[in-house]
Amino acid sequence: LSEFNAGSMVLGPVEGMYGGAGFKANFKPAAQVALPPMRIPWKVEASRYNGGAPGAKLALSVGGGESDVEAFVQRVDKMALEHIRTNAKKYFPTKKKVTVEDLFNPSLKESSDGSFDPVFRPKLTVGEENGSDVITTPLFNMQDKEVLDPNVMLDKGALVTAVVVPSHVYAINNTAGVTWKVTRAGLEGFAEPSSSTPVFDFGG
Numbered sequence: 147l148s149e150f151n152a153g154s155m156v157l158g159p160v161e162g163m164y165g166g167a168g169f170k171a172n173f174k175p176a177a178q179v180a181l182p183p184m185r186i187p188w189k190v191e192a193s194r195y196n197g198g199a200p201g202a203k204l205a206l207s208v209g210g211g212e213s214d215v216e217a218f219v220q221r222v223d224k225m226a227l228e229h230i231r232t233n234a235k236k237y238f239p240t241k242k243k244v245t246v247e248d249l250f251n252p253s254l255k256e257s258s259d260g261s262f263d264p265v266f267r268p269k270l271t272v273g274e275e276n277g278s279d280v281i282t283t284p285l286f287n288m289q290d291k292e293v294l295d296p297n298v299m300l301d302k303g304a305l306v307t308a309v310v311v312p313s314h315v316y317a318i319n320n321t322a323g324v325t326w327k328v329t330r331a332g333l334e335g336f337a338e339p340s341s342s343t344p345v346f347d348f349g350g
Contacts, residue, residue: 156173187265229315268327
């Protein structure tokens with residue numbers, strides 16, 4: 147992370163998303179960034195939101211010791227915001243006037259009252275196994291490189307080193323933001339949660 151330069155990335159042209167759901171612009175190059183070990187505040191599972199396609203996100207608690215992560219994510223968000231402002235008519239072709247800040251979904255979910263640390267939730271890969279939705283993103287034990295089952299080991303209190311990619315900027319209906327993806331992750335061990343588990347609905 148310390149060697150990553152967000153200024154080395156650019157955003158490609160705005161294009162329609164698959165199925166006509168909205169619009170997106172891809173980050174180029176597709177840079178993979180290794181984050182420092184961070185705590186998972188609750189068990190991560192594959193699920194379907196409102197009966198849609200299966201998905202899963204790796205919840206990572208960005209506490210006081212991860213200021214570099216916070217700065218990195220916010221830098222990418224700022225880049226996305228500027229791109230959406232410049233290309234608002236392409237991202238939102240049916241709207242006469244757009245206030246991008248009102249529609250933008252920050253990559254860090256923060257508590258208004260400070261009751262929990264900010265949470266960063268990049269997407270995991272999900273597939274099907276024996277009729278069930280399962281997480282398929284590679285997970286390794288950082289000590290001996292043993293392959294682990296992410297559906298079991300990505301539990302509350304786990305310390306995880308994730309390799310993430312800022313994939314693309316999106317605009318769908320009345321929301322916009324950055325889609326992040328986890329390419330692989332390593333389990334460092336387990337630790338007691340440093341703050342209470344937040345309770346709120348993240349949506350899809």
